[in-house]
Amino acid sequence: MRRRLAALLIVPALALTACGGGDSGKKDASPTPSKSAQAVNLKPVDTASPMPKVAGERGRKADITIPKSTPSGKFVVHSLKDGDGPVVKKEDLVVSHYTGKVWQGGRDLGSSYQQGGAPQVIPAGKKTIIAAFSQAVMGQKVGGRVLVVAPPDAAFGKQGNQQLGVKGTDTIVLVLDIDRIIPQTAQGKQAPIPSDLPKINADKPAPAVISVPKKNPPKDLVDRVLIEGKGDEVKNGQTVYMQYSGAAWKPNEGKAEAKLFDSSYNVGTPFSTVIGEKQVIEGWDKGLVGKKVGSRVLLVIPPQLAYKDQDKGPDLPANSTLVFVVDILAAM
Secondary structure: OOHHOOOOOOOOOOOOOOOOOOOOOOOOOOOOOOOOHHOOOOOEEEEOOOOOOOOOOOOOOOOOEEEOOOOOOOOOEEEEOOOOOOOOOOOOOOEEEEEEEEEOOOEEEOOOOOOOOOOEEEEOOOOOOOOHHOOOOOOEEEOOEEEEEOOHHHOOOOOEEOOEEEOOOOEEEEEEEEEEEEOOOOOOOOOOOOOOOOOOEOOOOOOOEEEEOOOOOOOOOOOEEEEEEOOOOOOOOOOEEEEEEEEEOOOHHOOOOEEEEEEHHOOOOOOOOOOOOOOHHHHHHHHOOOOEOOOEEEEEEEEOOOOOOOOOOOOOOOOOEEEEEEEEEEEE
């Protein structure tokens, strides 16, 4: 679904998950790391010789100097600045800015502080997320800055990451600024839904259950707020972080549970995209701009605002009306 929903961002986020190098056209990494990259239980050390040097203030792109000697091969998580906020616990969703380099050759992996960049949302301790992110934020305090030296077993494994130009023998170096912890789902009681619209059961952080009425779907966009958030309104051009589940409205299914064609919960990280600038299908741009952060939104998107007459496979035939439940977690 991520390939269907969104085009590449101008400055793509550094991948949180491991992926193979077979398809350079893939937009997102595979949700499941290889065995060599499943390092969620890999214990980091505080220091190991040699160590990169980091200059610059927290809240700005870090200046990373890589030693000329070879890396130690150890997974290092070293606090550069202690935070004064809450401690990150397992399964917390952590908003973190980053700057990255490849040790071998000192090649730049980019920074969320550069123009068009955006911070990562990192699920702490998640098995599908490489240890360089998931383990590095565990136990850190919000407001801190952390240096991470990740050998292949703590990063992308022996297969590397072709998208990022990372080889299977490369060590990556990250500086992470731990900004905040955000809720995993929209918080609050869900409002009643009229009988002529799909029913949504999304009471836990998992793929939602969507049931559609036995009738023809509406011809116009529906963007109904089911839980009203308390945050700021989403604006054009912001990067929005969200959890979603999506199904096609097939009238002959009656009130039965509709088959989901995708959910962000199956990937392991919230979905993020620039909104309001044609990075995603038009129904998302029209339906989510102006909604408040923290909201849960029911989207019923007619074909002309989705994939029109394109056949996207058996679950999404041509001229499909799409149903999404979207929890807006953050917008930056």
